[in-house]
Amino acid sequence: MLYPNGTVWVNYRVRVKGPCIMDLSNFPMDVQTCNLIYESFNYNNQEVRMRWINSNPVYAVSEILLPDFILINITATRRMEKYPAGMWDELHVNLTFERRCIWYFMQAYVPTYLTIFISWVSFSLGPRAIPARTMLGVNALLAMIFQFGNIMRNLPRVSYIKAIDIWMLVSMTFIFSSLIELAIIGSKVKDMENSQRPKKPHCKN
Structure with missing residues (x-):
């Protein structure tokens, strides 16, 4: 439309699909x-x-x-x-x-928190329940690794660390620390049992 003062009125309706560069450092609270x-x-x-x-x-x-x-x-x-x-x-x-981060809380944060809590249940089983404590710790670590791989498979590949990566790595560190504690306690219990075992008398000819 051309107005008497020289102004041109142009009206277009377009559908645009444009790129968007995202910074996923704070993912999924970004x-x-x-x-x-x-x-x-x-x-x-x-x-x-x-x-x-x-x-x-x-x-x-x-x-x-x-x-x-x-x-x-x-x-x-x-x-x-x-x-x-x-x-x-x-x-x-x-x-x-x-x-919208509620899906990531329900699929990532809550399950990993529960997995860490399950690994800490082994602390209440006593120092002599080595097989049960080992089973809890190893299963919790395997579950955490599986969750981490399942979450990362659905995320875009970037060369920097995201917030959810830090959460998952710290969570695995907690579970791995419980296994380290289990190994230390098992070694201490074994040394204590060896020290309390009566020594065999030596026969002199």
């Missing part, structure tokens, strides 16, 4: 910001000027329901980018998402 940029392809700001129509130009028509994220904020800004061919106006839309 907050992600995705950036969408609008700019003219052929014309710099000497020919086309772009600006938002008002102070709140971007909004969601209806509540957006995503399985893994909650849309918590939408911000719109205007910037000017310098290219070799001149200056271009850019309209930025920042979409801030917060991850």
Whole structure:
């Protein structure tokens, strides 16, 4: 639409599928910001000027329901980018998402906590119940390793440590420490039994 003062009104409806670079260091309690940029392809700001129509130009028509994220904020800004061919106006839309972490708590944090608690039950069995304590500790460690592998299989591969990695490694350290304690106690009990065993008398000819 062309107005008498030279203003051109152009209306487009587009469906965009854009990439979003995520930082998963705090996964699964992370907050992600995705950036969408609008700019003219052929014309710099000497020919086309772009600006938002008002102070709140971007909004969601209806509540957006995503399985893994909650849309918590939408911000719109205007910037000017310098290219070799001149200056271009850019309209930025920042979409801030917060991850729904209840699934990860139920599938990762609660089971690992219970596994650690089960491994600590062996402390109440007494120092002489070595077979039962060994079975509890080894089974708890194997269950933790299986849970860790199952969780990591469903996550994106990144080269840095995530919060859930630290949780799982610390959890396995607790269970492994209980096995170390079991080995130390078993050695002490064996030494105590050997010291209390009556010595055979030596026969002199």
